[in-house]
Each structure stands twice: as C-alpha cells, then as structure tokens.
Amino acid sequence: MLCQECQQRQASLHFTKIVNGQKTEVHLCEECAREKGETIQGTNSYSIHDLLSGILKFDKPLKDEASTSYTKAPKPLVCDNCGLSYERFVKTGRFGCTHCYEAFETKLDPIFKKVHSGNLRHYGKIPKRSGAQMQVQREIDEERLKLKESVAKEEFEKAASIRDYIKELEQQMKPKGEEG
Amino acid sequence: MSLERFISNALSPWMKEESGAEKDIVLSTRIRFARNLNDYPFPIISSEHSAETLRSFVSKELTESSESFAGSLELLNMEDLSKNEKTMLVEKHLISPHLAERSTAGAVLLNEKESVSLMVNEEDHLRIQCLFPGFQPEEGLRFANELDDWVESKVTYAFDEKRGFLTSCPTNVGTGMRASVMMHLPALVMTKALNRFLPAINQLGFVVRGIYGEGSEALGNLFQISNQTTLGKSEEDIVEDLQGIVLQIIEQEHEARRSVLKTSRIQIEDRIFRSYGILSNSRIIETKEAAKRLSDVKLGIDLDLINDIKGNILNELMILMQPGFLQQYADQPLEAKERDVRRAALIRERMKIEPR
Ligand SMILES: [Zn+2]
Numbered sequence A: 001m002l003c004q005e006c007q008q009r010q011a012s013l014h015f016t017k018i019v020n021g022q023k024t025e026v027h028l029c030e031e032c033a034r035e036k037g038e039t040i041q042g043t044n045s046y047s048i049h050d051l052l053s054g055i056l057k058f059d060k061p062l063k064d065e066a067s068t069s070y071t072k073a074p075k076p077l078v079c080d081n082c083g084l085s086y087e088r089f090v091k092t093g094r095f096g097c098t099h100c101y102e103a104f105e106t107k108l109d110p111i112f113k114k115v116h117s118g119n120l121r122h123y124g125k126i127p128k129r130s131g132a133q134m135q136v137q138r139e140i141d142e143e144r145l146k147l148k149e150s151v152a153k154e155e156f157e158k159a160a161s162i163r164d165y166i167k168e169l170e171q172q173m174k175p176k177g178e179e180g
Numbered sequence B: 001m002s003l004e005r006f007i008s009n010a011l012s013p014w015m016k017e018e019s020g021a022e023k024d025i026v027l028s029t030r031i032r033f034a035r036n037l038n039d040y041p042f043p044i045i046s047s048e049h050s051a052e053t054l055r056s057f058v059s060k061e062l063t064e065s066s067e068s069f070a071g072s073l074e075l076l077n078m079e080d081l082s083k084n085e086k087t088m089l090v091e092k093h094l095i096s097p098h099l100a101e102r103s104t105a106g107a108v109l110l111n112e113k114e115s116v117s118l119m120v121n122e123e124d125h126l127r128i129q130c131l132f133p134g135f136q137p138e139e140g141l142r143f144a145n146e147l148d149d150w151v152e153s154k155v156t157y158a159f160d161e162k163r164g165f166l167t168s169c170p171t172n173v174g175t176g177m178r179a180s181v182m183m184h185l186p187a188l189v190m191t192k193a194l195n196r197f198l199p200a201i202n203q204l205g206f207v208v209r210g211i212y213g214e215g216s217e218a219l220g221n222l223f224q225i226s227n228q229t230t231l232g233k234s235e236e237d238i239v240e241d242l243q244g245i246v247l248q249i250i251e252q253e254h255e256a257r258r259s260v261l262k263t264s265r266i267q268i269e270d271r272i273f274r275s276y277g278i279l280s281n282s283r284i285i286e287t288k289e290a291a292k293r294l295s296d297v298k299l300g301i302d303l304d305l306i307n308d309i310k311g312n313i314l315n316e317l318m319i320l321m322q323p324g325f326l327q328q329y330a331d332q333p334l335e336a337k338e339r340d341v342r343r344a345a346l347i348r349e350r351m352k353i354e355p356r
C-alpha cells in the first residue's frame, strides 16, 4: 500500500486515528509520519503548565484591546464551590473541585483541544451508578432523533413504535422506589 | 535474612507470575484510572480535615465490605510508614512519589498480590492501578474495569456527560485512564531506530519515555509507552491503539536484534558476556552502569546466549538496586558511595542464585 501523503513510498505505519468519535484510517511511510509528527510532537512535549500559561498570555492582550479606559475590568472568573480563580487554575494547571469544570466551562474547549489532540467530548465508559440515568438519557436522545426522521419521511408506523419505546425509556428514568 | 528470602519478600507476587505474553520484550502492563468524588475539593486545595474525612470514608467503604474484590485490601496510611518504607513502595511502583512525599491524609490500599493499588488523596481522590506481568492490555483493561465497577458500587464518582470522569488535572479528564507498558528495547536503542517511530507514536496520542533516569536517558533501555489522550476515545479504543503500537515496536525490536546479530554477532556476544562478567565480579557499581549491564545480560538471555539466569532479572534488579531496597537489605541508611558497594554485592549474589 502506498503512503497516503506522498503517494510514492510504501506505507509502513498503519493506524486508526480517532477524533471526536470519528475514526480515520491512516497509512503513512516513515518519512511522512516524521514530518507530520513533528508539528504534533511539539504540543506533546509541552508541560500542562506551559500550555495553560501560554493560553493565559494569549488571553490577556485580547482583553486589553477590548477594554477602553472607562470600562471596568471584568469580574474575575471564580469557582463558587471551592473558591479557585481561573487565574490560579492556569498557574497551577489543576482544578480545585469538580464544580470548577462548570465555572470555567467557557474557557475549557481550547485547553482540552490542545491537550487531547482535538477532542472535546467523552466517548468512553459511563459509570453504572452516577451514569445510569445518563445512559438512558443518551438513548432517549438518539431515539428522538430517529422519531423526527421517521415523521419527516412520513413513516408513521415506525414513528409510533419509536414513540412507544421512548415512553418505555422515560419510565425507566423515574426513580424506582423499592430498589433504591 | 538470606538474599533469596529478601527478594521473595521484596518483589510483588504479581511479578513472579508466569502469565503474560511477549515477556522477552514487554516486562509489564499497567492500567490506571483517576477517579474523584463530588462532595470533596480535590486534594491539591483540600484542607487537612476534608482530606481526612475523605480518606476515612473511602477506606471504610473499601475495606469493610463483606464481598471484597481481588482479595482483601490492606490499608496503609502514609503517616504510619517510615521514610524508607515509602521509598520502597515507590520503587515497586505501588505508590507515586507525590503520594509518598507531598500528600495530606494520603493512603494506599493494596491487595495481597500487590497487583492492585488504590491510592487515596494523591492528585485525585482515587487512583486505581492494576499491574500485570508481560503484555496483556486487553485482559488488564477487563480486570481494571471490574475493579473500577466494584469501587463505584461503594463510592459515587464525579462524572459529567460531556467531559466524562472529572479529574484534578486537565490531562486526565474523560476516561481518566492511563494504559502503559514497560518495554525493554536494547536493539532499537543500539541501532538508533527508536527515534524514527516516536513522531508517529506521538501523533496517535501516545508517548514514549524512559522509566528510570532523567532527561532523554533511559536507564536499562527500559521505556514506558502510554496514552496521552484521555478525552474523545473510549478505553477500548485507547487499549487497541496501544496494542497496535506495541506489537509494531516488538516486531521492530526483533528485526533490529536479527540485523545486529547478522552484522556484528561477535561484538554483541562480547558485549553481553563482558557485562555478565562485570555484574558477577564487580565490587563497586553505580546505578547507571548496573542498568546498562543488566540490559545486556537480559538481551543475552533473550538471544539464548545466557541460559542459567531467569529472564526477569532485569526488572527484578532494577527495583532491588534502588536506594530504598539497598538500605532495607543493609538494614541501615547508606551514603551514595556505600550504596554502590552494596549494589555490586547484591547483584553479585543475585547472579549466583539461579536454578542450574
Ligand atoms: Zn509518504
């Protein structure tokens, strides 16, 4: 098989790359892998501190430009559960508690993108207890999409059975009482 | 204490198991999950009181349950251990240096085989670690998942639908999983071929680093390959990728071994047997040299040049010749120079006790 980059040399490295749940097959020769890899290697050798302080430095001039002399400085971003400020998070590279994720949500995508090769969303394990509801909710959301499609295609019989299934799932979402 | 007994007490039982594939090149497999609880601040900013509350809650839940997972777990609180005891746990990879030196209300729960280690109040509330001999990422993940499910039946994890398992450091969020293997790659180092794969491996969201030694130096030609990306890929996909990468590296290492033997057999043999001679006879040896010589001897065993020593000598002695274990064996604190003498003696003795 030929290398997909140069289309000249034999591909000797074969792998599947996954970004945000999308799988792509990649076939590269050693030379091209090295070339492609080099740009990415840079991000990998970053320490999380360098990375975050890099992002903050990038953040600041933007704010300075936007603010004129008479506007007040924006309220500092702080987690109201643990009291950690965004600034401190950037300095230490560590969240203070699980609520920090909500508190700093607007700032997190670029950080995660950089740290996790473009990925933003969890695709892995869902814990049985804290995630049981989530698992069902995930399915309900999927079924609702299917329902929409069926209605649009005027497949009413199919739509009806999907609707029943959604009802069943919604029943599961209710607390079970006895089993606790 | 005789060296034989010392070793059998010092090494974790899981290391001596026969199971595990590709053992000539892959020494061990490790799966680690970072997990946290919702109602407590992360250890990094936690008050002493809150850290202690968390520890007593978690350890009570995990040790007092009637049905225990992976045998009964023994709780070791960090403040109850001597400095050297902690050092030895670090040298055995059962706890992290962070837990040993900088944790508040830190603890570790260990099973009898020491294949399971649950760190409490490390960087995250819980670090669940499973160790396996040889190369067994799939079995490892299956076991680690079961253990994780069992722990989750006792304590409720912090989990977010979008971001997954919430962790103290942004580099762990999502699966919270670090899957890694320890590999011995002497021929790829010798032929300088390892560097050629690093970019491709990095591109896949994996990283290769030396296990012992600082900077770019990998003592004993021992490398750890682990995933860096924890978000956006399922645990199974990460492990599958790891498996693919490791199998390719194994193949390349075999290939490199064949090619160096073809071009310079006598030089390789000479190097291996010189190292064997030095380890069997030296009176003073530094860690760096010992690691290099041990790697040679291990290669000699793999190539069937040395037949009277067991293949696990490399990982065994890499642990035993660390300062904590040397001091334990000597039963006294040792200066660096004294350690070099003790190290040479321990290795010399170890080379003798082999089934003939
Ligand atoms: Zn190419």
Ligand SMILES: [Zn+2]
Pocket: A079, A080, A081, A082, A083, A084, A095, A096, A097, A098, A099, A100, A101
């Ligand atoms: Zn917080």
